[in-house]
Amino acid sequence: MGTVTKALSLLNNFSLSRPEIGLSEMTRLSDLNKATVYRLLRELQDQGFVEQAGAGRAYRLGAGVLRLAALREASVPLLNVSREILRTLSDRTGETAHMSVLRGQKLSALAYTYSRAHATKVTMEDTGDLAFHATGSGLAVLAFSDPEFVSAVLSRPLPAYTSNTITDRKRILAQLETIRRVGTAESVAGFEDEVHSHAAPVFGTDRRPVGALAVAAPCARITPQAAAEIRRELAIAARQLTERIGGFFPEDFPLERAA
Amino acid sequence: MGTVTKALSLLNNFSLSRPEIGLSEMTRLSDLNKATVYRLLRELQDQGFVEQAGAGRAYRLGAGVLRLAALREASVPLLNVSREILRTLSDRTGETAHMSVLRGQKLSALAYTYSRAHATKVTMEDTGDLAFHATGSGLAVLAFSDPEFVSAVLSRPLPAYTSNTITDRKRILAQLETIRRVGTAESVAGFEDEVHSHAAPVFGTDRRPVGALAVAAPCARITPQAAAEIRRELAIAARQLTERIGGFFPEDFPLERAA
DNA sequence: GTCAATCGGTTCATTATTCAAACCAATGGT
DNA sequence: ACCATTGGTTTGAATAATGAACCGATTGAC
Numbered sequence A, B: 001m002g003t004v005t006k007a008l009s010l011l012n013n014f015s016l017s018r019p020e021i022g023l024s025e026m027t028r029l030s031d032l033n034k035a036t037v038y039r040l041l042r043e044l045q046d047q048g049f050v051e052q053a054g055a056g057r058a059y060r061l062g063a064g065v066l067r068l069a070a071l072r073e074a075s076v077p078l079l080n081v082s083r084e085i086l087r088t089l090s091d092r093t094g095e096t097a098h099m100s101v102l103r104g105q106k107l108s109a110l111a112y113t114y115s116r117a118h119a120t121k122v123t124m125e126d127t128g129d130l131a132f133h134a135t136g137s138g139l140a141v142l143a144f145s146d147p148e149f150v151s152a153v154l155s156r157p158l159p160a161y162t163s164n165t166i167t168d169r170k171r172i173l174a175q176l177e178t179i180r181r182v183g184t185a186e187s188v189a190g191f192e193d194e195v196h197s198h199a200a201p202v203f204g205t206d207r208r209p210v211g212a213l214a215v216a217a218p219c220a221r222i223t224p225q226a227a228a229e230i231r232r233e234l235a236i237a238a239r240q241l242t243e244r245i246g247g248f249f250p251e252d253f254p255l256e257r258a259a
Numbered sequence C: 001g002t003c004a005a006t007c008g009g010t011t012c013a014t015t016a017t018t019c020a021a022a023c024c025a026a027t028g029g030t
Numbered sequence D: 001a002c003c004a005t006t007g008g009t010t011t012g013a014a015t016a017a018t019g020a021a022c023c024g025a026t027t028g029a030c
Helices: A003-011 A023-030 A034-046 A064-075 A078-093 A136-143 A147-154 A169-182 A224-244 B003-011 B023-030 B034-046 B064-075 B078-093 B136-143 B147-154 B169-182 B224-244
Strands: A050-052 A059-061 A096-103 A106-113 A185-188 A195-203 A209-218 B050-052 B059-061 B096-103 B106-113 B185-188 B195-203 B209-218
Touching (some): A023 A034, A064 B059, A064 B064, A064 B096, A064 B106, A096 A136, A096 B064, A106 A136, A106 A209, A209 A224, B078 B096, B136 B169
Antiparallel strands (some): A185 A195, B096 B209, B195 B209
């Protein structure tokens, strides 16, 4: 693992529920030497990627990332466009919709919208990284990724988050086969109990997945008709988003299913 | 210069007018070895900070930065809050308002708002980094920075962007003295001809400047009354923004001038 | 008040990476 | 065919990162 990778990995330890991290804690979270972590943090600090919160000496993400994100959005308006698309996805399905993005070997939830159609809904506030094998989004991305990426992901431990999580690699590979045929993925209570998620991959200019759009609903509300409707809407939304960010579908993607 | 600093510096070469950069060009822009640049880019790519645009093999900012920015905004809503404040600043002054943020030894424009009050206005679209010695924002930040930071900045070459740019270090230090007394800075056509900029510093939790709010107007419209009005509004806006992001003013800041 | 643990931060010999300058193969213009 | 330029790779010599131990300052238990 190179120095840059180590430094950037430190940034991944920040999350909504852990916005500030002290030196010692960061050291524990990162499996690195304290001195190393200290130097890395200081370089990150010099570049504005982290800053020390006034009160304690704990570190948090700095203002430097804002400018980079603004630049990225200016050239590839993924976030803006996806929010718009998520909104209509939520409205039409009456369920929670979210967009996740692939960064390295992680899949992170980036934006989400809720529907007011039902009193109960899936909430996304506390969601960190999404497991590839246990979420619709993860499976959708895997299904259209390079085989070596798939095997890298599946060679890591596959925790069972619920009693329904599928952890058998053969069964997962079979799922991916189906997803490639159908164009959408689903996971029934694989990550959280009672949550049924459907997802469709979104592609970049290189015809490889950049992430996924997903609809998450309480299992109880998923009838065959509702599921079909969700898959239909997802296919449309994923196609729109892919096109609007200048992406292309792979040759073998079952596009005809998207109306 | 450490490895991490080098890698992150590469990211600074991206801008609105240069969203994609090839390996060779990046090498030229960075004063590093091509092999090094290649390795750094690959590590950045693995972490999702850059990606290769499909068509050519040129690099551009990746989706990974979006998540970091979203996390940062969630804990310190600098961008959201500043946009709101910039809007009222533009409306009340009838001029272009912008917010810049200090990252390492650079000051970058981050957000801006225009007014419809006049047909002519200062535009910010192409603005990259702001010079410390030639802009109101830069001077405002410098005036309340550590002496060692000031001398580091002023020991670099001070280009004369216009015939009005003040490049004499003694005169700049004298300006900083005034700014510390008054609480706002100004620069008359120091960066762009015909542009008069006023600015006020914004502070973080550590009582040090995180950036500046500024109002930029065509010199021709700046009467003594207009300037006084702008300074008044700026002081109010900077105070609001500082407070809303949880920041504190230094002990010696002339706060009483803010109504 | 003392002790031990923990905190952020620092030091220094050892070790690994980065540098510079070549070199490839591929592409494109003349 | 030619030359220049592209993205990418290799080589000993220079430079940087690393990790165990170490500081002084807090903190909490007793």
